[in-house]
Amino acid sequence: MGIWRDRVVPRAADFALDNREIRRFREEVVAGTSGEVVEVGFGSGLNLALYPPAVTKVLAVEPSAVATRLAAKRIGSARVPVEVVGLDAQQLPLETASADAAVSTFTLCTIPDPRRALEELLRVLRPGGTFHFLEHGLSPVPAVARWQRRLNPLQRRLAAGCHLDRQIDRIVEEAGFVLDEVRNDEMTGPLPLRPFGYLYIGTATKPGGAGRSIERRASHPETATSSPS
């Protein structure tokens, strides 16, 4: 699995996650970021061109050498400076309360201990700093969730540890973030792809700054993970 995991999967991710539909979700997620942003699972840098002008620096965390190589061209032509600061979101080599915002797109599915990674992000964010996420995860539709659990072992092997059945909003909240906004959506595609395409798109805040109320929305109301609060 070494060559598959190390060389094929990063290229497949760069290809599969670079389309117009996903780009729109990415734009939505990075839109509210500003200042110094930690991006975990930086991958091939597909978010980089989408950061708003208020972002002054991106601190990239990425274990894959191939993904970082694929990102080199995007880093070279980016408006915003990028510093690759580490290899593992579960152990960030950054000062406590040093970052303004954090971003994770399609990464919490793969990190072995996502709770630990989120606790690290909570540590390095300043109070009131925000975490912006675009992730796939557990569907609230029982039949889809059953398939997600069935396919999980295969998915983990084929996609370098990716889990289909993580309930992202719950993990973010359990790590200590305050959820500001979470909406769910589904990627378009044929029925067999439903287990792969249930999305959690949202922002959460590190407590200590000004409070905000929680808003939950679903573009597909029948598949919302929770009712409006």
Ligand SMILES: C[S@@+](CC[C@H](N)C(=O)[O-])C[C@H]1O[C@@H](n2cnc3c(N)ncnc32)[C@H](O)[C@@H]1O
């Ligand atoms: C599906 S790819 C997504 C890449 C990128 N975030 C995007 O949206 O295109 C998942 C990424 O998470 C990275 N990753 C895996 N384990 C990680 C860890 N412990 N810390 C940080 N990133 C990790 C992988 O190397 C890979 O680049």
